[in-house]
Structure formats: structure tokens, C-alpha cells
Amino acid sequence: QEESIILEIGEFQQTEGGIGLTLLESRELYNDKNDLTGWESILEIHTPGKPAYTGRTAINRPLRIFPYRLYQTDWSRRKAVTLQSLVLPEHQITLAEQEGFMLDGTLWLLTYAGTGESGKTGDPSEPALANFFFLGQKDGVISGRMSVEQAGESLQMQAVSTGHKIISGLRLSYDPGALPAGFGALMLVAGAFLSAARMRRKKVLIETGGK
Known part of the structure; x- marks a missing residue:
């Protein structure tokens, strides 16, 4: 599931996925040799039930908006x-x-x-x-x-x-595997905590003879 989006500076658009986007700034990117390397857009993002926040997307650096990724495709x-x-x-x-x-x-x-x-x-x-x-x-x-x-x-x-x-030309792609920032780390921590709890319980059972 993909959606193409074209925005000019200051323009707001409500996507089919229910996400609102306002283009705040968009520019070309150059390396140290002054060679054009791509484009970048800074946007205000509106998601249902959450406060608006600012994010940026660039060529080869998509913005994660769970469960989507926002790609910079044209400029x-x-x-x-x-x-x-x-x-x-x-x-x-x-x-x-x-x-x-x-x-x-x-x-x-x-x-x-x-x-x-x-x-x-x-x-x-x-x-x-x-x-x-x-x-x-x-x-x-x-x-x-x-x-x-x-x-x-x-x-x-x-x-x-x-x-x-x-x-600015953008593409919003549905990506259910794109976990919210920090969620993956939280799962790992939770998994480690549960493993430690099992080990402690197993140790207690051995020391008490399973009683």
C-alpha cells in the first residue's frame, strides 16, 4: 500500500492513511565537494490521537511514522x-x-x-x-x-x-514491520527480564526440591 504526495512549502495534506502532513521546509543536499547528493524535507506530522510533531525525511533516509515509512522521492x-x-x-x-x-x-x-x-x-x-x-x-x-x-x-x-x-515529492508506504522508535529496545529489555525471572524461578525450584 503506497501513496504519492506532492507538497509545496506551507501546504497541508491529509493522506489516505489518516496522517496529516505540512511541508515546513525542503532543500537540496550537497557533500563537501559541492556535489548534489539528494533532497530533504522537514514536515509537521499529525497522527490520530497524538500531538503534532516535526520530522524529516531525505533520500535513502525515510521517516518512520508507524505503521508507515515516508520516503523523499523527488524535488x-x-x-x-x-x-x-x-x-x-x-x-x-x-x-x-x-x-x-x-x-x-x-x-x-x-x-x-x-x-x-x-x-x-x-x-x-x-x-x-x-x-x-x-x-x-x-x-x-x-x-x-x-x-x-x-x-x-x-x-x-x-x-x-x-x-x-x-x-517536494514524497511517498508514504505501509510498513507494519517498522516498529515505533524505542519499541524494539523495549521488547528486548522485556525479553531479558522475563528470561532472568525464569532462571531465578528455576533456581528456586532446584534448591527447594521442586516444592
Whole structure:
């Protein structure tokens, strides 16, 4: 039993397994030679009947949430545009590349036409608004192109800033063999205690002749 989860910073998601996850931070990991070695995510974890707590998962270092394990599987840093509602200015939404909206049966996806690889780390410059546009798709076929300004008019929104959105890809896997931290040690201690008790009882029986 597995469940794929995609989260952006600050986003909360309730999993099918009944566990709630909020992504607090997510970053790339580098070694001493500045080589990329993987990704790490820090999350607030909500389990039924227990207080929320913080945990982290990384490539090859899954987080144990009994009876599950949470794996880090993907990570991306995408160019993004933040749109503000013209009707309710306090409402904003940030769309990253390949995210969009439906309008009259057409799916409009945000696209960036500037230089540089999508999600490339090490490019601190803010992406230019003029390089963003929406590509329309209908029935799997590209059906048009729309500027951010045109999309804003249709949605009653306006672009207020550009930047990047971090997306973390996770996988929650059912693993009944993943005992809660400390539980295995507790079982070993209990087992040793019971063995010692049996030995003492056996010694007493021998000394008393089994009476």
C-alpha cells in the first residue's frame, strides 16, 4: 500500500492513511565537494490521537511514522508567478510552471520561455514576467496561447511578482514491520527480564526440591 504526495512549502495534506502532513521546509543536499547528493524535507506530522510533531525525511533516509515509512522521492524548484485577486486583494495564488487553470473546457498551463533550465538551482535572478505565458490544451492538443495579462483579465487577477516555488515529492508506504522508535529496545529489555525471572524461578525450584 503506497501513496504519492506532492507538497509545496506551507501546504497541508491529509493522506489516505489518516496522517496529516505540512511541508515546513525542503532543500537540496550537497557533500563537501559541492556535489548534489539528494533532497530533504522537514514536515509537521499529525497522527490520530497524538500531538503534532516535526520530522524529516531525505533520500535513502525515510521517516518512520508507524505503521508507515515516508520516503523523499523527488524535488524541484520551478519558476513561478504570484497572482492577486482584483476583487479580494488579500487573496493571492502562486502558480509554478506546468500549473494552471481550466477555462471553458481548456486547460491553461503556465510556461516559461526564457533562458535557463526549469528549476535550476544557482540561478538567483528572478524570472522575467514577460517570459511567462499560458499554453492552452484541449483534448490533448495545444489549442492556443495566452499572456499572463490576458489570463489575469479572464480570472479577474493581476500578476504582482515572480519567483520560484519549491515542490517536494514524497511517498508514504505501509510498513507494519517498522516498529515505533524505542519499541524494539523495549521488547528486548522485556525479553531479558522475563528470561532472568525464569532462571531465578528455576533456581528456586532446584534448591527447594521442586516444592
